[in-house]
Amino acid sequence: MDVNMRSSTHSTKSANSQSSEDESDLRRGPWTVEEDLSLINYIATHGEGRWNSLARCAGLKRTGKSCRLRWLNYLRPDVRRGNITLEEQLLILELHSRWGNRWSKIAQYLPGRTDNEIKNYWRTRVQKHAKQLKCDVNSKQFKDTMRYLWMPRLVERIQAANGVQPTATASTSGGSSITTATGRPAMGYSENFIHAPVNSNFTPENSANSSESFGNQVSDFGDYYGIPVNNQSVSQDYFQGEQVGYGGDYSLTSPNCAYLNNQGMSFQSVDNVMDQNNQQQWDNFGLGDTTDNLWNVDDIYVLQQQFSNM
DNA sequence: AAACGTAGCAACCGCAAATAT
DNA sequence: TATATTTGCGGTTGCTACGTT
Structure with missing residues (x-):
């Protein structure tokens, strides 16, 4: 499935258990292109780590966990995609x-x-x-x-x-x-x-x-x-x-x-x-x-x- | 053409370990 | 040292595309 085809309009459900976040305001579900770009740009400038504060500073209404996962599993430049050889x-x-x-x-x-x-x-x-x-x-x-x-x-x-x-x-x-x-x-x-x-x-x-x-x-x-x-x-x-x-x-x-x-x-x-x-x-x-x-x-x-x- | 079932996969959850304060 | 916070992991869920009936 083309991940880009995934809906970007998923509702913002209640947040997960990240304790220090404003849980009422957190997005969940598939990432939008805009969110991806925000995360990529922020990491390009400031680097990885401290994901909770990264999420806040990057203006992402996501948990730190979600940002980390998105980066590691999808956005990181050395992620290989495609068929398992x-x-x-x-x-x-x-x-x-x-x-x-x-x-x-x-x-x-x-x-x-x-x-x-x-x-x-x-x-x-x-x-x-x-x-x-x-x-x-x-x-x-x-x-x-x-x-x-x-x-x-x-x-x-x-x-x-x-x-x-x-x-x-x-x-x-x-x-x-x-x-x-x-x-x-x-x-x-x-x-x-x-x-x-x-x-x-x-x-x-x-x-x-x-x-x-x-x-x-x-x-x-x-x-x-x-x-x-x-x-x-x-x-x-x-x-x-x-x-x-x-x-x-x-x-x-x-x-x-x-x-x-x-x-x-x-x-x-x-x-x-x-x-x-x-x-x-x-x-x-x-x-x-x-x-x-x-x-x-x-x-x-x-x-x-x-x-x-x- | 529509309904249904299945496959593939991104994303979430809960927990434990590691780290920071 | 104790507590809080963050990170990382494995399990699971839910959505979409695709195939079958």
Whole structure:
């Protein structure tokens, strides 16, 4: 939705709990262009901070909280807008698997993205998939599905979009792993990807130009995540951070590999789960687009069956 | 064409932590 | 040190656009 299309005529309801404001006079609801300009101009001159007094001094009939939120989530010049890229999706899934709903913390690793945006992405896209699969988004089943299906698939899509040719593709039979021209694991997904993306190249602390350095550059993501770019494998030095709680013995590197057989769950190899047609459909999942159309009807059905048999 | 349902997202709320007085 | 105020976070709500019937 074009936010500029949002009504600017919302009524001025009673104010929220900001204690020191003249509550009878505060505006709420969507921001008008004039309000945006006032806030931008004031911050350009005086800087951020002290939001309550800022709101007053800028002549805005808004709470300090509202001003802060508007600035951080929308008006700030380094806010990135638009579709969440494949790389960002992968990162969100990974970081959420580690930290849960720590949106602001996750957002620190997605330069230009706000916690609100990531939270919305999670609620609308990820939870939608859980709903499709008829399982709880916090369930182990769904987390495993993300981990062993969705995330590897995203990796492959990123690689494909970047022109990296895995020697074993998702359409080959199970058990193969993606390798690079050097013979090393292309992604090292099972070994490296799930380890900390906290690396020496990017941290929130050194990300002053983060939106540029990250951008949509798959190569940057490759640096960040250890995804080989242009057939160059990336040093495992990128994965020196803490390990994620993904303990277990697995060697999955792509969706065509065997599903996990973990804690009593008896996943089959994907070749048994999906027939050739499904495999083809799986392969055909919109490479290059940035939507989350990772499941098709058959996949959902099969997964639902898997879950219902547990 | 209208009614209805759903998705996406900006904005609000309440709470807790941090900071100022 | 105690109290007040501000900031930041995660959860939730409500509005609009869009798709479906």
